[in-house]
Amino acid sequence: xxxxxxxxxxxxxxxxxxxxxxxxxxxxxLMALLGPSGSGKTTLLRMIxxxxxxxxxxxxxxxxxxxxxEPHARRVGFVFxxxxxxxxxxxxxxxxxxxxxxRRRPKISEAEIRTRVMNLLELVQLAPLSDRYPNQLSGGQxxxxxxxxxxxxxxxxLLLDEPFGALDAKVRKELRRWLRDIHKGMGVTTVxxxxxxxxxxxxxxxxxxxxxxxxxxxxxxxxxYDNPASAFVCDFLGGGTRLECxxxxxxxxxxxxxxxxxxxxxPPGPATAYIRAHDIDLAPAGEAGTxxxxxxxxxxxxxxxxxxxDLDGKxxxxxxxxxxxxxxxxxxxxxxxxxxxxxxxPA
Amino acid sequence: xxxxxxxxxxxxxxxxxxxALIMLAGLGFLGFFILLPLAAVFTEALRRGxxxxxxxxxxPDALAAIKLTLLVAxxxxxxxxxxxxxxxxxxxxxxxPGKSLLLTLIDLPFSVSPVISGLVYVLLFGAHGLLGxxxxxxxxxxxxxxxxxxxxxxxxxxxxxxxxxxxxMQAQGVDEEEAAITLGASGWQTFRRVTLPNIRWGLLYGxxxxxxxxxxxxxxxxxxxxxxxxxxxxxxxxxxxxxxxYNFVAAFAVASLLAILALVTLVxxxxxxxxxGAELAATARRH
Numbered sequence: 329x330x331x332x333x334x335x336x337x338x339x340x341x342x343x344x345x346x347x348x349x350x351x352x353x354x355x356x357x358l359m360a361l362l363g364p365s366g367s368g369k370t371t372l373l374r375m376i377x378x379x380x381x382x383x384x385x386x387x388x389x390x391x392x393x394x395x396x397x398e399p400h401a402r403r404v405g406f407v408f409x410x411x412x413x414x415x416x417x418x419x420x421x422x423x424x425x426x427x428x429x430x431r432r433r434p435k436i437s438e439a440e441i442r443t444r445v446m447n448l449l450e451l452v453q454l455a456p457l458s459d460r461y462p463n464q465l466s467g468g469q470x471x472x473x474x475x476x477x478x479x480x481x482x483x484x485x486l487l488l489d490e491p492f493g494a495l496d497a498k499v500r501k502e503l504r505r506w507l508r509d510i511h512k513g514m515g516v517t518t519v520x521x522x523x524x525x526x527x528x529x530x531x532x533x534x535x536x537x538x539x540x541x542x543x544x545x546x547x548x549x550x551x552x553y554d555n556p557a558s559a560f561v562c563d564f565l566g567g568g569t570r571l572e573c574x575x576x577x578x579x580x581x582x583x584x585x586x587x588x589x590x591x592x593x594x595p596p597g598p599a600t601a602y603i604r605a606h607d608i609d610l611a612p613a614g615e616a617g618t619x620x621x622x623x624x625x626x627x628x629x630x631x632x633x634x635x636x637x638d639l640d641g642k643x644x645x646x647x648x649x650x651x652x653x654x655x656x657x658x659x660x661x662x663x664x665x666x667x668x669x670x671x672x673x674p675a
Numbered sequence: 676x677x678x679x680x681x682x683x684x685x686x687x688x689x690x691x692x693x694x695a696l697i698m699l700a701g702l703g704f705l706g707f708f709i710l711l712p713l714a715a716v717f718t719e720a721l722r723r724g725x726x727x728x729x730x731x732x733x734x735p736d737a738l739a740a741i742k743l744t745l746l747v748a749x750x751x752x753x754x755x756x757x758x759x760x761x762x763x764x765x766x767x768x769x770x771x772p773g774k775s776l777l778l779t780l781i782d783l784p785f786s787v788s789p790v791i792s793g794l795v796y797v798l799l800f801g802a803h804g805l806l807g808x809x810x811x812x813x814x815x816x817x818x819x820x821x822x823x824x825x826x827x828x829x830x831x832x833x834x835x836x837x838x839x840x841x842x843x844m845q846a847q848g849v850d851e852e853e854a855a856i857t858l859g860a861s862g863w864q865t866f867r868r869v870t871l872p873n874i875r876w877g878l879l880y881g882x883x884x885x886x887x888x889x890x891x892x893x894x895x896x897x898x899x900x901x902x903x904x905x906x907x908x909x910x911x912x913x914x915x916x917x918x919x920x921y922n923f924v925a926a927f928a929v930a931s932l933l934a935i936l937a938l939v940t941l942v943x944x945x946x947x948x949x950x951x952g953a954e955l956a957a958t959a960r961r962h
Contacts, residue, residue, distance in 0.1 A: 379853055400859035412850035416872045426858035429868070481859060 329390040329484040329517050330355045331376060336385035338371050345371040347541035348385070353519060358511050360528035361521045363538035364564065369521045370409075370489055372538070376519060377406045377487045390484060400431065405478030405516075407488040411470045413462040419473050420458040423448055426481035448476040451510070468499040475507075479514070486511075488520035492527060504531050525565050529553060537561050555591050559600060559673040562591075567602035569644045573672060575599045580672045583640065585617045587667045594674040601670040605634075608646040610657075611666040618664040626657055633657075637665065716934050719927035731925035732932070739905040740913035740929065746821065747896075747909060748889040751828040755885055759836025760878070764870065766837075767844030768852065778841075784833045793827050793898025800826075819901030824909065827895040832885045839881030840874055847873055876951040880944065887940040891933055 331353040338346040346368040353359050361369040374380040375387065378399035387395045394402050414422050423445045427436050436444075449455040452472040462470055471491065478486060491507065492500040508531055511518050522528050528535045529549040536546045537560075545557040556562035563570070573580040573587070575594055580587045580601045587601065611618045621644065625636040633648040635657070644665070657663075689697075721728050731737060762781060766774060784792065798804050800817040810817060817823045851873065855865040871878075893911040900907045908916065910929055917926035 377857055379857065399857045400861075404857065406854065406857040408850055408854060410850060412854040414851055414854070414869055425855065425860070425868070429855070429858065429860040429864045431859065431861075477854075477858065 330388075331485065331517065331519070332386075332388040332391075333372075333376075334386045334388075336372070336375060336382050336387060338368075338375060338380060339383050344541050346375065346382075349538075349541070349543055351536055351543060351546065353517060355517055356515045357517055358508070358531065358533045359517075359519045360532035360535045361519060361538060362523070362525060362528040362535050362564070364523060366540075367538040368541035369523075369538045371541075373487050373489055373519060373521045376485070377404050378402050379406070402485075403481070403483050404485045404487055405481065405483035407471075407474045407478050407486070407491055409490040409493055411462075411474040413470055413473055413477070415462050417461075418458065419449070419454060419460050419462070419465070420445055422462070422473055423476045423480050425477065430481065444480065445476075448480055451479075452476045466499075467495050468503060471495065471503060475510070479516075483516065486516050486518040488518070490522060491520055492524075493522075500527075507531065529565070537564060539564075556671055559602070562602045562671045562673070566604065567671065568604035568607070569602070569642070571601045571603060571639075571642065571644075571670075572675075573599050573601040573670070575672060580670050582667065582670070583619050585619050585667065587670045589672045590669045591671045591673075594672055598675045599672050600675050601672045603644070603667050603670050605645045605647040607668040607670070608637075608644065609666045609668060610646075610648065611664045613662065613664045615664060615666070618666050621663055621665050623657060623659050623661045623663060626659060637663070639665065713934060716927055716930050719923055720931040722927075723924050727924050728928045728931075731922075731928035734925070736905045736908070737913060737925070737929055740908045740910050741932070743821070743824070743906075743908065744890050744910040747824050747828050748886055750825045751832055751889045752882060752886050754829055755832050755836050756878070756882060758833070759840060759881060759885075760871075760874075762837045763840035763844050763874075764866075767841050767847075768849050768870075781834050781837050784831055789831055789892065789894030790898055792830050793895035796823055796826055796830075796895075796899050818899050819903065819907060821907070823899035824896055824907065827899045828889050828892055831892050831895050832889045835885035835888060836878065836881040839877055839884070843874055843877040844870075876947060880947050883940050883943055883947075887937060890936055 331351075333349055333351040333353075336346055336349045337344060349368075349372060351372075361372060363369045371380055375382055376389075378394070378397060378401075382395055385395070386393060389397075389402055389404075399406075414425065417425070424441050427441045427444060430436055446455060446458070449458055452475060454469060454472055454476070457465065457469065462473070465473065475488075475491075488507075492503055495503065504527065520531070529552075532549060534546060534548055535552050537544045537552060539560050545552055545561045547555075552561060553565055556565060556567070559567075571582055573582045575581075575589075575596045575598075577586075578589075578593065580589050580599065582601060587603075589601075613620065619639060621637040621639045623635060624638050624643065627634040628650055631650055633650045635646045635648065637644045637646055646665070720731075732741075762777065765771070766778060797818050799806055800810060800823065801807055802811065802818075804818070815822075817826070851869050852865050855869045860868065890909075891911060892909075893915075896909055897912055897915075900909070900912055902908060902912060902916065904916070910933055914926050914930045914933070917923075917929065
């Protein structure tokens, strides 16, 4: 179901945690709210879920005004960062809770509760553990119980707060794929909060990037990565090294070298360029349009070779394909850099 | 490595005789100040045999004191359970102005001398007290009667349940309550199905301590009681009267009941700690 957020504002004391946000979330979409801590993303999610209420602005769910609606009237499912499972209830009872407290009349029969809960536990592959208690489960299992519990009441919207934050890398990857499958299968509009850009770009249909309670950019993962609307977005999405430059003749000039600009070109004059680590090549010394640098550190990481390079006293990070780098590199060596492309923002 | 271990072991541990001395001192202290008096209570109570002991307990004034003590506890403890849960819930789960003031007020009975607490009620409700004339006009007797005893006991045992629950509820946070609300539970359902089950062992623990204090309270109750035999004497007051009359067997017999209550409370408390230690560990030990 679609969500329309209009000028939503939430203040804590004098501090605006969410500061006039406009955002439309389409029906059936998987949307990521991405930002650093303190950017207001969790507050925004809690306002959609009815756990916090806006000081200003409106929130429509499926066209109905839900700005001040009680949580149960919104019919949203919420998955908490630390899962918030009921510690004194079994996995089965946790998932059944929403059905047992349902205000629907006639009451849902015990047999139907049983069928629905077991179906959901089947879906999250936890049926054999239905009698366990939360403290007997691993982090990944708890996460899946929390999701099954949120889905039990058949919500119109599923909200997840840092869903994979507390899990180790391998489980996180599995669960991501699995959440995407479930989202696809059920088609429920889903909003999740994360501070991990990789997670947002990998999982979401669209990403909203938040900073200081405002939205910096909304777009598909490819759009926001390829054409970051601001220096903040660029920096947050792995912008790479920040260098001073001058915009002239449709390109950025860095230390005498002309570098093609991929985003909307700022007006001529001094500007700030971001060079991603993947967009740096090593070139033979003295080649036209290159910059001289010195290797400070070499780290082979899996298939990559990560380099710290010294460019006029500034550290530049570069990532090379380890197997396509025939040169024999050593720390202290003088090399030449070719910058393939840059994102440039007014200084 | 092997050269290091014995050396560090020597520096880290005390000589055996020091350990023995410390342990002896500890045990001696425990024996002298706790076990000896406890044993004395029971030997004095049984000095003239079990017959005299039993007789002292079924004597009408003693029975009246036991009944009154139970009556006071039966009213004061549930009242403080309700208040304690409400206060802890408000303080631990919500933000509101004046929260720290409320916390301080809850601690007040711990910091005020019980005699003063009793005196406050006399000054308020006594014949020459602030509300005395009004109460006399309407034929309500509070001081030197059961209502006064209940009020004084409630005041004294006021903090036990709340103080037990506040740290526990604070440690548990509001996540589970919020989860219940998003799942459609009403406020009451959330409280009954989520909040209350999560605090049940801490609550029971608080009730035990509250009850022990309610039955054993002397100072505040002594001031408001008026010491009317068979009417306004609770067990601790009855013990004092018997003792002042040099009726040692009877005094210690009634005292032994209070001692048994204390022992039962201790056993129940240890059982709770043993079975539900992790949950109770969240509570700061203040009593």
